[in-house]
Amino acid sequence: MSIAAERIERLHALAREAAREGDDDRAREYVRLARRLAERNRLTLPREFRRSTCDACDAYLVPGRNARVRTQDGHVVVTCDCGHQSRYPYE
Numbered sequence: 449m450s451i452a453a454e455r456i457e458r459l460h461a462l463a464r465e466a467a468r469e470g471d472d473d474r475a476r477e478y479v480r481l482a483r484r485l486a487e488r489n490r491l492t493l494p495r496e497f498r499r500s501t502c503d504a505c506d507a508y509l510v511p512g513r514n515a516r517v518r519t520q521d522g523h524v525v526v527t528c529d530c531g532h533q534s535r536y537p538y539e
């Protein structure tokens with residue numbers, strides 16, 4: 449794993465921690481840093497990262513707190529508090 453990929457993993461963990469503690473602003477900062485790193489190093493963000501973050505506002509999503517999760521037609525639909533929805537196939 450490259451150094452950049454490791455740093456992204458680390459930022460992901462920090463974002464998750466901050467979000468669980470209710471510090472959404474700090475979580476968002478970590479999410480943005482991780483995105484920027486991925487972009488600069490032409491890395492694809494891990495699937496788990498992509499699924500736990502909002503594409504529109506960079507929030508780290510915690511279902512039941514700042515996101516709603518539903519299943520619909522074989523898809524998982526995640527709605528962020530900002531209103532943005534993302535969907536992916538149910539596995």
Ligand SMILES: [Zn+2]
Pocket residue numbers: 502503504505506507528529530531532
């Ligand atoms: Zn959002």
